[in-house]
Amino acid sequence: MQPLSDEASRHFHEGASLLRQGRLEEAEPLFRAVIARHPDLPEANATLGALLGALGRLREAEPHLRRALRACPASADAHGNLGNLLRDLGRLEEAEACLREALRLRPRYPEALNNLGAVRRDQGDHAGAAQAFQAALAQRPDFHLARVNLAQLLLQQHQPAAAEWHYRLLLRTFPRDATILAGLGESLRRQGRHQEAEAHLREALRLRPDSGAAWVELGNILLATARPAEALPCFRSALEREPRWPEAYLGLGIAAAAEGHYAEAEQHFRAALALKPGLAAAHNSLGDTLRNRKAFGEAEASLRQALQLAPDLAEAQVNLAFTLLQTGRQAEGWAAYEHRWQAAPWVHQPQDLPGRPWRGEDLAGRSILLQAEQGLGDTLQFVRYATLFPPQAHVVLRVQAPLVRLLQGMPGIARVQSMEEPPPPADWHSSLLSLPHRFQHLAAPAVPYLSAEPSRVARWRERLAHLPGARIGLAWAGSPGMAADSRRSMPLPLLEPLAGLAGLSFVSLQRGPAGEAASRLPMERPAMEGDGFEDTAALVMALDLVISVDTAVLHLAGGLGQPVWLLNRHDSCWRWQEGRDDSPWYPGLRLFRQPAPGDWVSVVQALRAALARREWQAAARPA
Incomplete structure (x- = not known):
């Protein structure tokens, strides 16, 4: 350092002492006083530039770093500091040039390599970024910031197992670091190891309850384990700490959509995109929500925008497949559906099949x-x-x-x-x-393609012989494990308006706890043999009509070629297509759709009228 006046020397050393204590605002006027006496002093300009950068005053910092560089053009540190600042300013090409010059002057410079990796990551060069982070770690294996950056990059590259290895290595040195615990939790979630992931996130939040990032990741884990109601307060906690957090709005939207609150979900997704227009995951979720709101054109546009931003986003390909299939565009829809093996939840399913x-x-x-x-x-x-x-x-x-x-x-x-x-x-x-x-070049096999044992069918006909009139099978609930089950299943009492219809007898096809539901609808509740479907198939063949919500019994009756009526939720599954009350999958199927979300009353009214007119018999007659 060049000779300083006594006063400037005292200011410099006092300022340096304050910096070591983290008291940046108090140090600033002392370094400005030094520069007022010695305007070109590189050490003072470099320190003030770094200090202003740390305070987020990037544009004020740049002239001081450039002045330090002019005074010491062969200083690797001066090039490195300016390069880091330019990256923060978003001037990536200039930043890369400065960092490359720093590394030319000092090849063993792990800090510059780490910052070069960050520049390449921001430029979208993930391979180059990984190479730079790895080079920094090769020079300095205990460089935890470079290892954190590499782990985060591996998550971006869909390599959660590799990211997990780095996070676990970091935890050996920093066992109480909430950021590392949250990163480890994310890497585990992306591998489908949700219970382990949740434990690490809850520990991270115990250590740092103000960590918005940890709240968002815990919410993501709860969403992945079908607990949207528990996830909602996590995303709200993140927004309390950072009101302009697009990923938190994204999580709120996904949780609302999982509960069937699509209008609310759409608002959250649009809020996320207003803050971060390039957030591909928000375009994807918005597209799926618009599909469920039956805005198919907008849904497709949003999903294609997601894929333009992130061509490898398999979840967007799957949602695009659903949109295309629901609107009758089979060839393109089935092709897009093949991407599901890279999307959650399929990516976590074992695929170690022979051949x-x-x-x-x-x-x-x-x-x-x-x-x-x-x-x-x-x-x-x-x-x-x-x-x-x-x-x-x-x-x-x-x-x-x-x-x-x-x-x-x-x-x-x-x-x-x-x-x-x-x-x-x-x-x-x-x-x-x-x-x-x-098999798109071939027609789908004709119905029926399933069959029941004739002897079983005969036994069921005997068992039901005492029931007068037409025998109508009912199934009103699906498996509770299905994400949309609360919307596709209906409470049995809603079917009570069917009571009193002349010439009809109702037979329960419902299994599981829902089969024990109480109702004033007179109904035969026969016990079926075993847990298999062969006895249910025989019972179905002994009936005149099956009425079911969207569950396995419906497909069983359809595959057997029996007349079957589907009581369908408003946000219909893609397979039933839109704008039709029949189905190419099952010629004997008729759809009764909710006119509005949750409106089973209208569905039952239409069903009762159709039963009174015995419309299944007319549909079964040959043309």
Whole structure:
């Protein structure tokens, strides 16, 4: 340092002491006093520039850092400090040039490498950013900021397992660091390890209850475990700490949408996008919400915007698939649906099946394993495609245990096994829900493709012989584990207006706790044998009509070729398409749609009128 006057020297050292204590505002006037006496002193300009940058006064800081650089053009620190400031100002090309010059002057400069990694990350060069962070760690393995940056980058690159490794390494040194605990929780959530993730986030919030980022991540974990009501206060807590946090508004919207409050959800998503227009996840969630509000054109535009911003956002591809399929654009919809294996929740499902994924290759003399996916109803709907393989192919069907006996008689299938058994060797494998995409050149197999044992059907007809008139099967509730179950299922008492209809007898097809619901609707409640669907199929074949909400019984009746009426929620599943009261999936199906969210009363009124006119009989007559 050049010689200073006594007063300037005293100011410099007092200012440096205050900086070491973190008292930046008090240090500022002391360094300004030094510069007033020695305007080109590089040490004072560099320190004041760094101090102003730390206070967020970036534009004030830049002239001082440039003055320090002019005084010491061969100083790696001067180039590095200016480069870091320019990155904060968003001038990334200038920042990169400064940091590269710093590294030319001093190749072993981990701080500059870390900052160069941050610049490359902001430029979208994730590979270059990772290389810079790794180089910084190679020079200084205990450089925790570079390791945190690398872990966060790995999360952005959809590599949560690699990010977890770095966070766990950091925790060895910083076991009570809330930021690291929250990052570890996020990496675990993205691997589907929600219980572990939640424990780490709650510990992070115990240590730092004012951490908005930790509140947001805990909310995300609660959303991933289907607990939207618990997630809402987490996102609100984040917004109390930072009212302009787009990710917190995004979480609020997702939680509201999960509860079926789509108008509220849309407001939150638009608030997130007003703060951060490039937030692809918000465009994706907005698109799905608009689909559920039946604004299909806007939904598609929003989802395509999400994919323009983030082409690898598989969740947006899946939501686009739902939008396309719901509006009847089958070919493009099924193609987009193939991206689901990179999207939550499918990405967490084990896919270690034998053989190679089948994409339409010749199967003559070869074997293929067809794997059930999602719920029982999905299997019953799409198992029809298993019959399209050539006779020379050895087809093995692996499905949920309750469906094994029912499906054993399907033609063209060599073997049906439970998913609880280990898969057998096979040359190829495919999910059932990928078959519509692979078989688009063929017509879907005709209904019926399911069958019931004739002897069982005869026994059920005997058991129901005492019931007068037409026998109508009822199923009013689905599995509580399904995300939209509270909206697709209906309370049994809402069906009581059907009581008193002449010439009809009602028979319960409902299983589980919902089957015990009390009601004044006279109804036969027969006990079915076992947990499988083979006895239910026989009972369905002994009935004249099945009326069901959107659950597995509906698909069973449809696949058997029986007349079936669907009582459908307003935010309909994509498979029932829009603007029609029939279905290409099941010729005997008729839809009764809610005219507004939650309006089962109107649905039951229309249903009662149709039953009184015995309209299922007219539909069953040949043209």
